[in-house]
Amino acid sequence: MHTDLRKRLAEAKSLPTPELWDEVTTRVAKGVVLMPNPHEAPSIARRVLVGVVAFSVFIAAGAFAWNTLSGVDDGSSVQTPAPPAPSPTVADPFPAAPGWSPLATPPEIRGGSAQVWTGSRLLVWGGSVEDATRSARLEADGLMYVSSDDTWEEIPRAPIEPRSYPASAWTGSELVVWGGWTGAWVGDEPETLGDGAAFDPVTGSWRVLPPAPVDARAPLFAWTGEELIVWGTSFRTENRPLDGAAYNPASDSWRRIADGPIELTDATAAWTGSEMLVFGAALHGGNSAETPTAIGAAYDPVSDSWRELPPSDIDTNANTASWFDGRLIAWDYAEHTSAYSPETNTWTALAGPPVDACEDTPQAVSARGFVFGELCSEQVVMRSGEDRWHNVTRRDLPFSPAGFAAAGDVVLVFAIEGDPFTQYGPLRMFSYRPPSSFSCGGFSESGEALAAAVAARFELLRSDRPEVLSRPEIDELLSASGEAAYADPANELVGLFADVHVDQVMAVRPLPDEEGFIVEVRMWNLNGSGEVTEQLILRPGRNLAGDACALVVADATLTQGSLG
Amino acid sequence: MQIGARGVQHAGVNHASGRDWGAVYLAESDALWRALVLQTGSREIASDAVAEAFAQAIARGDEIRKPGAWIWKAAFTIARTEARQRRVGTPIALPSDPPMSDTVVDLIRALATLSSNQRAATLLHYFAGYSLAETATILGSSRSTVGVHLFRARNKLRDELGADYAH
Numbered sequence: 001m002h003t004d005l006r007k008r009l010a011e012a013k014s015l016p017t018p019e020l021w022d023e024v025t026t027r028v029a030k031g032v033v034l035m036p037n038p039h040e041a042p043s044i045a046r047r048v049l050v051g052v053v054a055f056s057v058f059i060a061a062g063a064f065a066w067n068t069l070s071g072v073d074d075g076s077s078v079q080t081p082a083p084p085a086p087s088p089t090v091a092d093p094f095p096a097a098p099g100w101s102p103l104a105t106p107p108e109i110r111g112g113s114a115q116v117w118t119g120s121r122l123l124v125w126g127g128s129v130e131d132a133t134r135s136a137r138l139e140a141d142g143l144m145y146v147s148s149d150d151t152w153e154e155i156p157r158a159p160i161e162p163r164s165y166p167a168s169a170w171t172g173s174e175l176v177v178w179g180g181w182t183g184a185w186v187g188d189e190p191e192t193l194g195d196g197a198a199f200d201p202v203t204g205s206w207r208v209l210p211p212a213p214v215d216a217r218a219p220l221f222a223w224t225g226e227e228l229i230v231w232g233t234s235f236r237t238e239n240r241p242l243d244g245a246a247y248n249p250a251s252d253s254w255r256r257i258a259d260g261p262i263e264l265t266d267a268t269a270a271w272t273g274s275e276m277l278v279f280g281a282a283l284h285g286g287n288s289a290e291t292p293t294a295i296g297a298a299y300d301p302v303s304d305s306w307r308e309l310p311p312s313d314i315d316t317n318a319n320t321a322s323w324f325d326g327r328l329i330a331w332d333y334a335e336h337t338s339a340y341s342p343e344t345n346t347w348t349a350l351a352g353p354p355v356d357a358c359e360d361t362p363q364a365v366s367a368r369g370f371v372f373g374e375l376c377s378e379q380v381v382m383r384s385g386e387d388r389w390h391n392v393t394r395r396d397l398p399f400s401p402a403g404f405a406a407a408g409d410v411v412l413v414f415a416i417e418g419d420p421f422t423q424y425g426p427l428r429m430f431s432y433r434p435p436s437s438f439s440c441g442g443f444s445e446s447g448e449a450l451a452a453a454v455a456a457r458f459e460l461l462r463s464d465r466p467e468v469l470s471r472p473e474i475d476e477l478l479s480a481s482g483e484a485a486y487a488d489p490a491n492e493l494v495g496l497f498a499d500v501h502v503d504q505v506m507a508v509r510p511l512p513d514e515e516g517f518i519v520e521v522r523m524w525n526l527n528g529s530g531e532v533t534e535q536l537i538l539r540p541g542r543n544l545a546g547d548a549c550a551l552v553v554a555d556a557t558l559t560q561g562s563l564g
Numbered sequence: 565m566q567i568g569a570r571g572v573q574h575a576g577v578n579h580a581s582g583r584d585w586g587a588v589y590l591a592e593s594d595a596l597w598r599a600l601v602l603q604t605g606s607r608e609i610a611s612d613a614v615a616e617a618f619a620q621a622i623a624r625g626d627e628i629r630k631p632g633a634w635i636w637k638a639a640f641t642i643a644r645t646e647a648r649q650r651r652v653g654t655p656i657a658l659p660s661d662p663p664m665s666d667t668v669v670d671l672i673r674a675l676a677t678l679s680s681n682q683r684a685a686t687l688l689h690y691f692a693g694y695s696l697a698e699t700a701t702i703l704g705s706s707r708s709t710v711g712v713h714l715f716r717a718r719n720k721l722r723d724e725l726g727a728d729y730a731h
Contacts, residue, residue, distance in 0.1 A: 005686075005690050005718060005721065006690050006691075008671060008721075008725060009602075009671065009686075009687070009690050009691040010691075011665070011667045011668055011671055012598045012599075012601075012602055012668055012671060012691065013598065014664075014665055014667075014668060015598050015601060015664065015668060017593070017594045017597050017598065018597065018607070018611055020593060020597070020611055020614050020615045020618075021586070021589055021593075023611070023615040024589065024615050024618040024619050024622070027615055027616060027618075027619035028619050028622050028623060333715065334715075356711075356712040356715075357712065357715045357716075358711030358712050358714075358715050359689075359696070359711045359712075359714035359715045359718065360696060360711050375711075376696065376707055376710075376711035376712070377696075377697075377707040377711075
């Protein structure tokens with residue numbers, strides 16, 4: 001996304017740079033071994049290393065470009081939520097407690113993989129795996145999470161090439177995959193595949209699908225209960241096919257479907273029970289849309305015909321949509337949400353998600369009873385019968401979410417432990433079940449507990465004033481005792497705060513004439529010259545989801561010292 | 565310049581590690597220096613921050629697992645602190661010697677309309693190519709906060725850079 005801004009910033013490469021290596025060596029403690037000047041005839045080994053670094057940057061840039069241009073996350077969240085499996089279904093196998101419940105650690109996270117929930121197992125096939133060097137490799141095998149045993153098993157290698165972003169469906173007895181991206185580019189166009197296969201988890205065997213009557217692509221797709229429909233493209237590309245096909249596993253055959261009425265590049269697809277809805281926008285590489293707002297169309301497989309949806313008020317540049325409760329719930333990165341009803345063929349504007357407008361593409365899946373979404377690492381939930389989103393506080397989830405998938409009554413959330421510079425380290429998986437009440441995100445803190453929370457680190461309860469609250473110099477200065485208190489499950493504080501890191505609580509005192517507290521926290525900056533005291537005003541209020549909270553941060557004011 | 569007690573506590577330790585710091589310098593220094601000029605508007609601050617960040621990194625040796633990202637983080641922290649101390653952070657000063665092209669001057673002027681956090685997030689994400697999560701770590705912020713900075717920065721740059729930028 002936003003390649004034009006990248007181009008503008010790249011103009012700065014015309015700036016001549018100074019030679020600073022001698023200054024670096026001078027600053028390294030006096031008398032130490034001087035490093036050779038890197039600008040003087042680099043050794044072969046150094047050239048190789050530089051090449052590796054450059055290649056890594058290229059790979060990272062390519063991965064970023066792919067993520068942004070295609071509008072899909074590099075995590076393993078599915079682009080098109082599969083409808084509930086027709087069979088077999090089993091009793092909900094996940095922990096009944098609301099919130100986050102840890103499950104068996106996944107062996108790895110597959111970006112752009114096919115993911116289907118069978119009713120008792122999560123099948124993950126293909127996709128890319130990044131290692132510590134940030135090199136990505138595509139896979140043709142898969143992983144299977146068995147909920148009854150809370151274990152992971154391997155899916156054998158498929159008889160087709162490795163790929164990412166294939167169409168996929170659970171038919172009731174098989175995982176069907178078709179199409180996808182090879183990870184390579186031919187000019188500006190992605191190199192895609194036009195074959196497919198089906199995996200039977202009972203026999204552990206694969207079979208190859210017959211040839212499809214459409215060209216290779218990474219398509220939008222939906223499972224109707226009888227057919228896997230593949231249509232258009234999910235890539236931001238100049239080649240925007242309007243054609244599509246449907247695969248019927250019962251007859252092991254394909255049929256062409258009628259051409260669609262609109263072009264889409266950044267879109268999602270959903271099955272309503274009678275129609276496939278495709279919704280999004282057609283964007284050029286420069287991120288400019290051809291329509292003022294997101295557009296959509298509906299395909300009826302019975303009549304083999306399309307109809308266009310009325311215009312929405314959803315932004316073209318970063319949006320997603322999920323079929324839920326008889327409506328298509330569409331939302332974007334700029335705090336818009338709308339619901340489309342096929343019954344009335346109208347859009348209804350809803351309150352936007354309680355997440356600040358953010359430079360990211362939202363992702364969402366529909367589970368039974370709720371939609372689970374994410375934007376810029378913040379999770380939101382819309383429950384059945386409601387026209388609003390709730391903020392999901394990430395309590396007990398001190399990890400970075402890296403994708404999620406619907407699994408019946410819960411969503412399975414993949415998470416990465418540690419900082420993003422070592423993000424290919426420990427992985428985690430949780431089930432998430434929304435609570436019966438979202439009152440204040442589910443927490444109610446006394447002043448003492450809140451003071452302990454502040455003392456323990458931390459990030460301030462999320463605010464709509466991130467620029468005011470951000471204090472980047474403090475990040476490296478967390479106290480060991482604070483970290484320990486923060487991590488203590490008894491304190492139930494994880495995820496409670498965001499945006500401000502503090503080092504030490506200096507004082508906590510009640511507000512003079514009203515309910516609430518003043519908390520003074522001391523912070524340090526990296527330069528060592530800035531000892532700062534921040535005064536946080538905590539009083540009852542409402543969080544960004546509008547839920548009543550015992551205490552929220554009402555103000556944060558620099559009261560002493562200086563950051564400079 | 566003085567980095568402070570926390571910054572020098574490991575000075576002189578592990579500086580002779582096996583890591584090829586020259587290669588790291590070659591891979592990172594030019595882009596880092598340019599980003600810091602765009603951030604602060606000062607060649608002097610950029611040069612000082614780059615040199616100090618590399619010196620600090622070399623002193624830490626193998627303690628640093630990701631030297632490139634670590635150096636970017638250190639250099640941005642040093643440069644932003646220096647810019648605040650010199651009060652040249654906003655609006656950023658325009659370097660004039662040697663002269664810059666008009667497009668770069670326009671770019672710096674547009675970037676100067678952003679807050680320091682917005683500008684840093686923009687440079688790290690769009691210029692240096694760091695992901696949202698990496699940018700957040702470098703700035704000591706959260707991914708969501710960085711995303712908000714980028715969203716607002718892009719809207720402001722669209723106004724400043726006009727039709728050439730479009731989206």
